[in-house]
Amino acid sequence: MTTRTSTYPPDDGGLDDRVPFLARLESEDRSALLALGRTLDFTPRTVLLRQHEPSSHVLFLVHGWTKVTASAANGYEALLALRGPGDIVGESAALTGRPRSATVTALEPVRAVAVERERFKDLLDHSPAVSFALLGLTADRTRAADRRRLEFASMSVRERFAVLLLDLARTHGHRTPEGIKLAVPLSKQELAGSVGASREMVQRLLKELRDKDAVATGRRTMLIMRPDILRRIAGSGPGTGTAGGIPSSSRPAEQ
Incomplete structure (x- = not known):
């Protein structure tokens, strides 16, 4: 496979933004979180979450890859991210109560665990470790997105x-x-x-x-x-390196 050399030094002691949410948790917290929900299976091209819908549950991807897209009012559609095993989707709507900000679609057979908003928030209230893991994920995604915008501006x-x-x-x-x-x-x-x-x-x-x-x-x-x-x-332009592309976890919390 291809490799790229970063123009930014690695963070000392930090987690890469590509590390999925469930991988950031201790096994006990991970098991407790997944035990709160129900398992759902999705066929390829099935929409898991739809932009603007009012639902507020959270999905934890166990198997398979999804794409996260958003559409502007004029119909312009952008690919925001790819999410795969271990990732969380739908957390923004669960935390804020606002409609979904993006659409999540299965790219292949996907298995996910759906956790209702109140159960998810209750666990966050009583588990600082899970709350800090989610905060860390959001910070890593935001930093990567900012880095990507800065680097892309020079290309x-x-x-x-x-x-x-x-x-x-x-x-x-x-x-x-x-x-x-x-x-x-x-x-x-x-x-x-x-x-x-x-x-x-x-x-x-x-x-x-x-x-x-x-x-x-x-x-x-x-x-x-x-x-x-x-x-x-x-490599022909200034700032070439690394923030480009659609990594598995490169955006702030969405959906």
């Missing part, structure tokens, strides 16, 4: 797109004899939204990469054959 769309594909290859890529196959089915609009571009711009960038035999694309599928070309593009 062109072309550079941001190359960084995104490299990150997806590293976190969700499977090696094949032909290249690295991305395991997450993302639309051109979702890719565009994640780098602040138009769908048409992403189409042009993909054509450029196909012409260079760097990638091959199908319907919501992508094969990266020349990651060295992507690294060269990503």
